[in-house]
Structures are given as structure tokens and as C-alpha cells.
Amino acid sequence: MRRSPRRPLILKRRKLPFHQSEAAEAQNRPAEPESTCPSSQSVPDGVRVMDHPSMSGTQVVVIPKTANLQSVISALTVKGKESGVQGPNKFILLSANNEPSAQAAAQGVHLPSRPADGLLVDLPCGPLDDSLTNIQWLGKMNSSVLETDLAQSKSDKESQKADSNQAEKPAVGSEGGRPPFSYMAMIQFAINSRQNKMMTLKEIYTWIENHFPYYRDLAKPGWKNSIRHNLSLHDMFIRETSPDGKVSFWTIRPEANRCLTLDQVYKPQKRILPDVRKPPSSVKVEVKEESVDVRVSCETPRAAPKTNPSRSRRKQRLVQSLHEEPVLLCPNNTFFDSGVASDASSMLQNVRDRPDRSRQRPDSPDREYCFKTPIKSSSHLASSTPSKPSGGAVAEPWKVTPVGKGTQTVLDFSPIRTPGSASLTPRCDFTALSFSGTPFKDCPLFNSPRELLTSGFVLDTMNDSLSKILVDISFTGLEDDDLGMANISWSEFFPQLK
């Protein structure tokens, strides 16, 4: 029971090829000078990738505590490229020295017959849509806005002021178009940026406007309505009232808080480039590669990339409890146990490999059509799922620059599902913690391998960029698929785990 606070995570290659606009492909492909991380070294920073002893097509990636995300990306990228599509498509991620204050985790992790509570992540293997990946979008962000996060170790009032009237250099920011984050994600970013993890509605507005100028500059005012809608709808957001009852703050239900912050998914890549798209302004902005030819002509606030996210489609299988008591799988309330593992009954996914070509509607990203027309609406015989005109309709020869519509989210921003309320043992409480002292400052996407492992993401081994993600969190110990493993110990094969 008290066995292993460390849980292996399995990356599994994604099968679905993503729709790629030809024009976007033509534009984006040549402008892929380099990846987020150097993809030349095969085993950097002590990251080790090795074949799994018994599972075919599976490799184990051992991530030392000192490694940064680039290393992991590099390792998996190299492995993916050198083996091709037929190569191993499952990766079990292990953190070599996990929790800094880990207790019994250090000595010899026991390897169950199948990697219990493993996180299986699909890695895409087909041609990928890298037209506007998260990485690319992130590169277009103005790095200066991120630095406001560092100035947040002040009192509430002070940090509010800092958020509101700090010189933000809003030159860049909304040029990348709509950020690829859902409202739910942005709200989490905002609230988690505070030590006390609470914000008023107005502060959330301001934080988002400062960090995503798109909403300040281009978005319709309805975006605030959507923010409020999200706050109310998702019960991961809780409204609390100050003791005097005057102000009300929005917080994140601690059990559901993944503690996602924007700086966990973005760290400015210092690379000074002259701004090509703004000839009059001579302001040099720090942008990442690939921003050159995305030609995000934002002056047409095109119909909201619909953006977002979180390809994690949990559930959809495995409810089947049918008149039976729900079985609590992991009664102990450590992070994974109650936060993820005990929700296995609703997060279990089918892991079997399926050939899957899957039609991909070639719908143009921008179109306008009517909503809520009282008329019985021309085509009345269509599917019950309304679909966009998708070019098949009449008229509308209006063509726009194919921005690619491939804006996807990398992380799973959904709240951590817990079976009961379990409001004790707050999952992650950084109230008094500052991110300044973490030993992973140089890791742009995750503060620790632990975070990397627990948040779940996908790497495109073909393109060196994060895109088009599907995170399948599967608990293979509950499944009956092809993962055959003996009851062996991790450390038996990987002594660095000791």
C-alpha cells in the first residue's frame, strides 16, 4: 500500500493523423528551422531511453531529476525518428529521483505485473499539423508579460496593482492570434499565479488581458461572459467570500487543482529578432523561431480559432458498474491515488492499437453563418450534431489565409477528478512557496519531472513540436490488453532508480 509514490508513466504513440491544410503545410514546413530543443544529441542530460525488457514496442525513459524538458523531448524525438513509425510507440517515463522530500520512494520501486496506474500517452505518428502549434504560439508571446509572474510575491493589493498597471510592452501578444488555451485553463493560470490561489473576477480579467493581449485588443466583450460562465460552470472553481463578506474571491478546489501556471507551459526563448511583421515599429521583440511565416494577419479577427484544447477525452468507456457499488480503487489519498488512480473508473481508456485513418473534415476555419435562426433552417435532415457549412454549402467564396487552425493544448487542464469530496489533504498547496527556489528553473515547461509526469503531455516525435495532443490516461492494471509484464521491479533493470 505504502509502496510506490512514484508511478511510471507510459507515453504511447498517437495513431490519428491530423488534418493538415496544404497551404498551411506549404507555408509552415519550410520555416521550421530548428525545434524547441536541439534534436541532435540522443541522450542529453542523463536522460536514458532503453527498450523495455518484456514489452515489445515499448521503451522506458528515465528522467533524472536534473533533466529539463528539452532533454526529454530530445530523447523521445531521436528515438522516434530513428525507429520510424514502425518503431516503438510506447514510452514509460520514470523519474529517477522524484519527490525531493520523498519518503520510501527511493529504494527499489516494485514493478507490478503491468505498470499499474501508468499514464499512457499517445504519440502521433502520422503527418502532423504543425501550422500553429502551442510551441509556436508560445514563441509569439511577449516574454515580458511573463515576468510579471515574478513580481507576484507581494501582498494581495500590491500584486493586484502589479497586474494592472505594470508596463507590459503589449507590442506583441495579440499578434499570434487567439491563445491556444481554454478559458478554464487561463483561469487556472491566473488563479494559480497567486500564492494564496485566489483572485477576484476583475483580477482574473486583468490577468488574462495582460498575459493574453488578444482578449484586451481583439476579442469581443463576450469573452468576459465566458469567463464568468466557466467560473460558475466548473465546480473546480469555488467562490469564497472574505470574512467581512465584502469581496468574493475565486479559488480552485484544492483536490482538483493541477496547479498549472502559464510559466509551466511557457518560458521565453531568448532570441532577439527584428519584428518582421511590423515594419514601422523598430521594437525588437523576443520571439521563438517559426513566427516568421505564420502570417497571422490578426487584423481580421477571424472566427476564433475555436482554439483550445485538452484533447483528453476521458471517460467514454468503462462505466459499466451497472447497479453495483462503486469500488474505490485507491482509498489512500496521496496525489495519484485519490487524484487520478481512484478515478480510474471514469478515466480508464481503451489502449489497444487501432488502425485509424479517420476522416477529417476540411472545414475552413473562418466562416460566418447564422445562429439560432427561427426558420426551420434549410437543411433539416442533417445529423443531430450540427456541422459547419464546411465548404459544401453555397456561396461564401471568401478565402482567408489558412492560419492552420491547428492550435491545440498540450496539457490536461481538466480538474482532477476525485470520487468523493475528500476535501482533506489539499493536493498541492503552494501558498507559502515561491517558484524561485525550485531546482528546475531551467526547465521551461515543467518545474520538475514530477510535474511533467503528472500533467500528461504528448510529444510529436516527427516534428519536434507539441501539437495535436491526445492524452490517454489509462490504468493498465485494470485493463486486459496487450501489455504483458512480469511481476518485476523497476530497479532490477534500471539501477539508477535506486
Next chain:
Amino acid sequence: MRRSPRRPLILKRRKLPFHQSEAAEAQNRPAEPESTCPSSQSVPDGVRVMDHPSMSGTQVVVIPKTANLQSVISALTVKGKESGVQGPNKFILLSANNEPSAQAAAQGVHLPSRPADGLLVDLPCGPLDDSLTNIQWLGKMNSSVLETDLAQSKSDKESQKADSNQAEKPAVGSEGGRPPFSYMAMIQFAINSRQNKMMTLKEIYTWIENHFPYYRDLAKPGWKNSIRHNLSLHDMFIRETSPDGKVSFWTIRPEANRCLTLDQVYKPQKRILPDVRKPPSSVKVEVKEESVDVRVSCETPRAAPKTNPSRSRRKQRLVQSLHEEPVLLCPNNTFFDSGVASDASSMLQNVRDRPDRSRQRPDSPDREYCFKTPIKSSSHLASSTPSKPSGGAVAEPWKVTPVGKGTQTVLDFSPIRTPGSASLTPRCDFTALSFSGTPFKDCPLFNSPRELLTSGFVLDTMNDSLSKILVDISFTGLEDDDLGMANISWSEFFPQLK
């Protein structure tokens, strides 16, 4: 603790006047020949209405077990009319002999200092929009479709067949326009119509189409999308899988199930009328009064009365737990205790009387406008809550028959909120029960006073019709408002409670 399974319910007069289309008023007012219930007798069926001994403006309504809803409506109506707007506007409902199998409830209910866990219901006092109330809509329903509910004591397959190919006399049904029920409510009606309380998606479709022909005849196919959306969104709907894993059924989380059925809100009023609106057809249909001049010319499928609902706006006050352990108010899991009372922390409302005129946008019920226009959308400076053109805009002189848009829901269809999972003690399990044997067959809206009390509704004491409801469930024991009461016993003043 074990004290009172019987909990008083307080009806509180609603303050907000409702927008009333003048044309609709002119049309509907004269056609109000009689109310749902005779409003002449002041204290029928043993229903007693008396002033509260200590709370000013408050009356106590004692409802004997044998009373039906008409009696309650009558009593409150008479009281409301005879006292006028200035009169008492709070009513505490008490069931004189509540649970048939009640345990300790019989002997002298203890009256706390304030009516703990009381259900405060606003009664509207202003001019009311009765243009298309639920009662009226219900009267337009084809009574024959309701009778299919009686044929549901068969096996699953049989009842499925009964639902699908029963002769439904669909003549009437969709003529009343869109039913005033939310998707969530209709899904509950559908699922709860089964003994085993489970249905496949297709069966839900079929049930709704059979009982609300509007969706079969007039609604856009997107309504099925909305059904699926509601099933997924609300976690009161659980998908279960048959043991073989082949079929999946939708069920209602038992703790959240109010066991609402359509026949609880509708019972055909036998009154044969020739159908005035369909001259060619000589079919005589059973309709209730008032269907004559509503002139619901459904041939224009006007932009969905937006219909529905459930004016219950819970929460919005009283969270204020601010970094403290949530206090479980009623740990024992009887119906009210866990189902309602223990949710007090999120259902508590402010009960204080507030003068409230409240602007009411005179928006026309049918209009069409564009959705998701990529253009920055003309007025960009408006409120963050998008609002309809509402006549203030240019153009669109198009006027339609003011159907009144006053379709409201009477009952609270929202799931019963429970603090934890508390999946034990299924709240109401009518699997083996038939509604035929209840002593309240003649009560069209509720099978028992208990149901009346627990579901929460509002009576328009001015209009003899249910309309424009706001149910405020308040637990006055947690509030600090103007309800000052001594620590006295109910039975001390109302001996019939003994």
C-alpha cells in the same frame, strides 16, 4: 439530532414583477375563465392557514395528508387575495401527517428559534405574465400521450415497444409550441418513467418525441445534440453499461434524483373541446381552458421560446467558508438532511425583502441574428453579457405575434446537491412502485404533500396559475436576517400536528 424528519417549508412572496407583453396580456386576460382549482373556498380539505405567532407577515399553512394541491393553491390564493400585496408574504408549509412510515415525526415537532432548514418560496405579487404559463401549456398537451406512462409496467423491451409504436394521436401536442421544460427536466421525465430508471439514448429521444411532439415535428435536429450535451454535462446523469458491455444506459444518480415524472406536473383535465384552431380536422381533443386564444400559431417555429425554467437561482450568497473546513450540517442521510439541508452551504439564499423593480428588457421573443460572426461585431463596447438586439438597434421592424414568452417551469429540476458522494441510501427508489395506488391520484401536480413540499414551487396568489417561479430554498437557521422566532414547538400552536 434525530429530532424532526419533518421540516417546515416557507413560501415567500416573490418581489419581482414580470415583464408582460401588452398584447399578450390583452389576449390572455379575458380568456381566464376559471383557475386550475376553485378559488372560492377559503380553507378546503382541512388546509389551514393561520398567522404565525411571532413572525410578522408570515402565515403557517398546515397541509393534511389528505389534501390535494388544489386545496393548497386555494388556501394560499385566498389568503393572498384577501390580504393584497401588503399582506403576509411568507408562508410556512407544514405537512400535518407526513411520511406514512414516519418514525419519530408524529409527536410534537420541535420548533427551533428560527425555522431551521425552512424552504422559503417567493410568491409573486406584481402583475404577472400568464400569457403562456405551464398550466396553460400543460392544458394543451394531448392527454393521450400521458397514458403511455400507465403502460410502462412491462419488461424493458415491452415498454420500449410501447413507447415507440403506440398510437399517440399526435394531432395535438406540438401546437402549444415548445414545452416549458428544460432538456434536463425532460430527460428526467423520460428516465424516471421507467421502473428501472434507465434508458438508452435512443429511448430518451423516442420518449421525448412521443410526449413532446414539438421535438419530433418542429425542432431542429440539433435538439438531439442538446440532449446528448445535457446527458454528458450534468453529472446527475450517469451512463452505465450492461454487463456484457454491449449497450449503455443512462441513469440518474440516485442521490440526485428528484424522481420527477411528467405525470407529476401534468394530469389531463377532462374537458372535451372542439379544436378551434384546426377547422378541417374534426378531431375532438381534450384541452384545458385557456387554449382558445393563446393563438400559438406554431407554423412559424419562432425562435424557441427559450422556454424553461427553473427560476431557482441557488447559491450566489453564503459560500464564505474561506479557508475553513466545510461543515456538514446534517450528517444523517435522510432525504432532507443530506439531500437538501446538508447542501445549505451552497443553497442558502438571502431572504431579506428587497424592493426590486428591476428593469425588464422588452426583447421580442423572436429575432434572428448572427452567431460567431468573425467580424468584430458592430457594437463592441457593450456589456460583457451579450444582449439581444432588443429593439434598440437599427432595422428589424419585423413584428411577430407576441406569444408572451412567459413559459416558465414550476418545479426545481436541478439535481439534488449532496456534499459528498454519499451513494448509499438511494434517495427515492420507485422501481417497484406504481403511482396508481397513491392516495393523491386526484392531485394533478403532486402525489403527496410531501412531494409538494420537497419539490418547491410558487403560487401566484393573484392569478390562480403557476407562473414565473422563483424558488428560494433558504435555511434560515444559518442566516442572520429578520426572522425572529422563539424556541417553541410547532405543535404548541398547531395541535393537528400531533
Next chain:
DNA sequence: CCATTGTTTATAAACATCTTC
């Protein structure tokens, strides 16, 4: 490939309630 079913996000909207001016 297609239709059905299931999950999730976005957007608009209707109201209600609370705060400000």
C-alpha cells in the same frame, strides 16, 4: 466510410443578485 453516441468547449442569452454611483 458512415451514422450513432459521448465528451467537451465556446458563445449567447436570460435573469438574479450585488455593488456603485
Next chain:
DNA sequence: ATGAAGATGTTTATAAACAAT
């Protein structure tokens, strides 16, 4: 105080994208 306007909060509807079957 108070009353209207705006800010905030809650809920439902609808469309849509996409996954899974």
C-alpha cells in the same frame, strides 16, 4: 436612503469539434 446602472453570478440553449463505437 435610494434608485438606477453596472458588475458579478448562475443556468440553459445551441453549435461545434472531435473521439469512440
